[in-house]
Amino acid sequence: MSHAHISLRNIRKTYGDAVAVENLNLDIEEGKFVAIMGPSGCGKSTMLRMLAGLEDVSGGDILREGQWINELSIWERDMPMVWQSLALFPFLTVRKNVEFGLRMKGVGKAERKTRVLDWLQKLGLEGYADRGIDQLSGGQRQRVALARCLVTEPSVLLLDEPLSALDAHLSVQMQGELKRLQRELGITFVYVTHSHSEAFSMADTVVIMNQGRIEQAGSPEDIYLRPATPFVARFLGGSSIFDCKARRLKSGEMVLEGPDGSFKCTGPEMADLDEGQQVSLIVRADQISVTAKAGWAENEVAARVVGEEFIGALVNLRLETAAGTAITVQLQQRDMQALDIEVGTTVTASWHPEDGHIING
């Protein structure tokens, strides 16, 4: 029987009466980059700390290559963790910081020296070996923290928001370096982040958590194109969510009806709907068009412009329907100028029936 590299089975963590993680099941394949996302307090760090052995589980099993590892110590698990605060020793040099893990493992002096130099080189730190930690930039410190974990050549690395203390430019640079290292070394990365761009640009699998549970786990494309729950669609942002009920017309065609009108959808999910079934119709911001006049498209809704945000060449236009549904539309700046609209203007938002995505509930 083949086993996932790491499996979490029905993992639960409680602190007194408070439940931090509940019924959490996840299989992580070897050499994959798994990003864990979710709102603050949803249990991301707790899950990572349980994997690392920094926190006991209250229930469930952690398996590695099919072996039960719940009771292994941090050192025996060999899944080091890099986190935002880095936890470097400020009184030791870069070289001594990186060497630390090898000393703990009882690696001999000569081998320690070679391996430390090798990793300092791999991370572009060879000129900094004898510097103190306080003489380094944020990005250099981040690399020292990574080198300190990677020098022990673990097959799994746990990372808790490792780039969140860096400025935007450095963070993007480190994202590229992290992904390259992960791919070249074939290490499994379990990476907690608040940043959508970090998760979606680097991960093979994105896991979205909510209130201690997993809402959806899948490829970035899957999660982006096919959010499984209204929560995931809301969490990712950039989509409009219409509450609807399925209704069969006299013609036999199924439509989606709600406070914002009656909409057509040609997605494969339509065939499985029952009359009266409650669904959420999700339409991405880049799939919605805005026109000044109505009567052009199959799916249309009138909405008032309530805000606009300029992001480089794009504009996020925020609209609200008479029923109070929030609609987000992404436009090119030049298209926005051609529309000649402002906050308070009423416009028509429309989309093609094949562009809607249906979620139960």
Ligand SMILES: Nc1ncnc2c1ncn2[C@@H]1O[C@H](COP(=O)(O)OP(=O)(O)OP(=O)(O)O)[C@@H](O)[C@H]1O
């Ligand atoms: N030592 C603790 N004692 C009591 N409650 C805790 C403890 N550690 C975490 N919690 C609670 O467990 C829940 C999950 O916390 P956790 O730190 O895992 O969330 P998170 O998703 O990592 O949040 P953030 O994104 O803000 O870092 C929270 O409600 C938190 O308050």
